[in-house]
Amino acid sequence: MAKEVLIEIEHLSKSFPGGTEVLKDISLEIHKGDIVAIIGPSGTGKSTLLRCLNYLTVPSEGKIRIGECTVDAKSHTKEEVYALRRKSSMVFQQFNLFKNKTALENVMEALTKVQKMPKAEAEEISKHLLEQVGMGDRMDFYPSKLSGGQQQRVGIARALAVNPEVILFDEPTSALDPEWVKEVLATIQEVAKEGRTMLIVTHEISFARQVANRILFMEEGKIQVDAPPEEFFSDTKQERLQQFLSFVRREEEL
Incomplete structure (x- = not known):
């Protein structure tokens, strides 16, 4: 097929x-x-x-x-x-995270602002995705407190959050x-x-x-x-x- x-x-x-x-x-x-x-x-x-x-x-x-x-x-x-x-969702070279938002808030952003998802539902999805990319213990950290690799993993979770086709x-x-x-x-x-x-x-x-x-x-x-x-x-x-x-x-x- x-x-x-x-x-x-x-x-x-x-x-x-x-x-x-x-x-x-x-x-x-x-x-x-x-x-x-x-x-x-x-x-x-x-x-x-x-x-x-x-x-x-x-x-x-x-x-x-x-x-x-x-x-x-x-x-x-x-x-x-x-x-x-x-x-589609994009994962950038330079992470492009919001500096004034935690890892969790960065992942939630598109769900609450663009997709108008209820905050509780967006938070549940975002927590699951941060766990999936190995960032479950850094959810409340701001980008300045994360290594480059950690920031990029948050970026990947953010890209996954909107469930893109590509x-x-x-x-x-x-x-x-x-x-x-x-x-x-x-x-x-x-x-x-x-x-x-x-x-x-x-x-x-x-x-x-x-x-x-x-x-x-x-x-x-x-x-x-x-x-x-x-x-x-x-x-x-x-x-x-x-x-x-x-x-x-x-x-x-x-």
Whole structure:
């Protein structure tokens, strides 16, 4: 039985002022339950692609469909963009937690303010999710009292709270000290076991190999390779991909 296509991207392009073309005519399908890792050199459009999916960055051209919501870059309404955004949650590089709110309040925020959920119900869901990501004993701590890894785990709980159809991870470990990277990656792996659809921009190549069922290699604003891990890492025909992987492995060894 064919898997449902949850995300459909058609001819997506993005140029910034000054004429810099960051995404170049990208078309892509993501199936429900796919865990897609996106890797590639810095500045190749990986994070921009993710931000276009929820219109934090507005594409220059192209259509994006998540579930039954379709948004066309050339003719879209605010209502269509809001509907698209409700389909996904994003985990950011820099955590983006409210500094004046506790871990629990940060997770509750979208439930009470956006979804208008009763406070008691929102609190119950948020506590459960903080327990799930190993932050049950830090619920009443403010971000300033949490390590980077702990803050990112709160960010993951917050993303899960609204029960999105897809979770977007934008280099979730890039702002962390090395000692905290492992705990955040382990948390993402636990979330992956739930069968959620996830797109993960990452520089952690071994993690991508373990957690993803598809890996995309992006360069110069285009998807150059899209394959399952076993094919991706054994593809000797893609010389540029092998150069990149060799460089990353040398960096990891250092």
